Amino acid sequence: MRMEAFFGFAEQLCDGLCGNEILFANLARESSDFVRLNQNRVRQAGHVRALALTLTLSGGAKQVEGSCDLSGDPDQDLARARTLLAGLRARLAHVPEDPYLNLSLQPTRSERRASACAPASHSAVETLIAAADGLDLVGIWASGEMADGLASSLGHRHWHESVSFHLDWSLYLEGDKAVKGVYSGFRWEPDCLRRRLATLTDGLRAMARPAKTLEPGRYRAYLAPSAVQELMDMLAWGGFDLKSHRTHQTPLLRMVRGERAFDPRISIREEHKRGLVPTFTPEGFLLPPHVDLITAGQLAGCLVDARTAREFGAAVNASSGAPASLALAPGALEECDILARLGTGLWIGHLWYCNWSDPNDCRVTGMTRFGTYWVENGEIVAPVKVMRFDDSLYHLLGDRLEDLTAARELLMSPQTYDGRSSDSAVLPGILVAGIDLTL
Known part of the structure; x- marks a missing residue:
């Protein structure tokens, strides 16, 4: 669900409000690749697409909240959201007033798309495996797009979108001996990865020496x-x-x-x-x-x-x-x-x-x-x-x-x-x- 589709979706939900009801709709969208590595080989790879909607319905000083997952099918998702909204309306009459209810009553708008130069997952993992040849590398790669949207019956319209990557890995020696590294950001730089890997490899060599016991x-x-x-x-x-x-x-x-x-x-x-x-x-x-x-x-x-x-x-x-x-x-x-x-x-x-x-x-x-x-x-x-x-x-x-x-x-x-x-x-x-x- 893109920004325009979400805002239109929220408007259809708001059309069904009654009396003094105020609705805030928050969307969380994710499209991520995950790759798990062990012994410097890919052991598991997958892609996750997730879409979650959270509705907050208030009336006067009362407020209720509920969430549901969306499928990406417009008609099915609208029906599911309307069912959630009806359930919230039924609950609203039975909850006590919330003394700390605080909503922005001034409608605002924003749109932000964070620029990034993230790599294709297969290319990044290939670079990693080649650079760590001969090492027992264990880790997980995660990358992709995340987006958050907000629309309200008061007129709020906000969208935030970013693309990033995260590599969390260890080089394993033996027993409980390992060194750990991370590399994350918006811009993929293979040379930076190689430098970090080289530093960790030096640490792994030092880890192979007899361990020193310190007194308190x-x-x-x-x-x-x-x-x-x-x-x-x-x-x-x-x-x-x-x-x-x-x-x-x-x-x-x-x-x-x-x-x-x-x-x-x-x-x-x-x-x-x-x-x-x-x-x-x-x-x-x-x-x-x-x-x-x-x-x-x-x-x-x-x-x-x-x-x-x-x-x-x-x-x-x-x-x-x-x-x-x-x-x-x-x-x-x-x-x-x-x-x-x-x-x-x-x-x-x-x-x-x-x-x-x-x-x-x-x-x-x-x-x-x-x-x-x-x-x-x-x-x-x-x-x-x-x-x-x-x-x-x-x-x-x-x-x-x-x-x-x-x-x-x-x-x-x-x-x-x-x-x-x-x-x-x-x-x-x-x-x-x-x-x-x-x-």
Whole structure:
């Protein structure tokens, strides 16, 4: 279903409304290729086409919502949507009033089609297999088009369309030894893939050396962008949601109170303009190009969805309280200088199983995994056996932060629970004077 067809479809639904009913129709469309690889061979390949409709019917201060899948057949889909609408109308009379119902009553319009140069899946996978010849590569390729549409009986008409790709892979050695890499974006560059693969291959050779066991303690460390993403995911868990701040449940509560801060080089923002997520909410509100969350180490703002905006009297600036297009500002550390600046310490490629150990102190615990190495005098010496860390982000992003890399990496979410996720983050690596390992 294309934009014009969806808007016409929604108009037919709105023609059947009664009295003070208001209808918001949200469409999610996906056309994706998936390829699963094992031992550097294609083991499973398929294509997914999905079309889902969500209807929100309100009358006065009451609201009900329902969803259904569509087939692509206009007559069949219209009949199915009308049946869903009739069911919502029957429910509406029996639900209580919603004190936080918040719809955009001012009709707005937008259309955005993010440009991309994504490859044909078979061509990309062929390039990958050829570049990884002789290696045990395990991974999954996902690519294709995603679109979101919104139409309402008030006159809202919004459309967002993007094409992207995501490659999530590991090079396996033996036992529990493997190195992990990702490559995602809008523009396919085979040379970039080959460079990343070559870097991982070097890591795999280092992984073949006898592993080093570290004693618990504090170690100087470099955290690659994929490891930083795990820390940002923890901050996304209540760190930037206005409701969490107002109810004092945020892990950044001490920052809210002015008791703690991050390093002045830490600036975090939500970038709606990046092109993956729609710049409108399901309730019809337009989103700003970006929202500053942390500026120069200090709290700058929060994410406010429609219901939170109504509850706390704020302006809507996000579709939810969790960031979907987070960006951490770069630093001055060049990639070629990372090992030399690290000197002796840990090179951490990924973190795993992260959770809050003490949210009041913004303290996170988790495991190292997939490419953590011991470095001496700027040279990788040996892989490090899996260790647990437990440390506060007020230290890792604060008083122990030494630098951030000048280059940043676009990391797209590999999640596919309700279709391909459009969440992403643009992140640098970070060099810290110490990270606490506990066991």
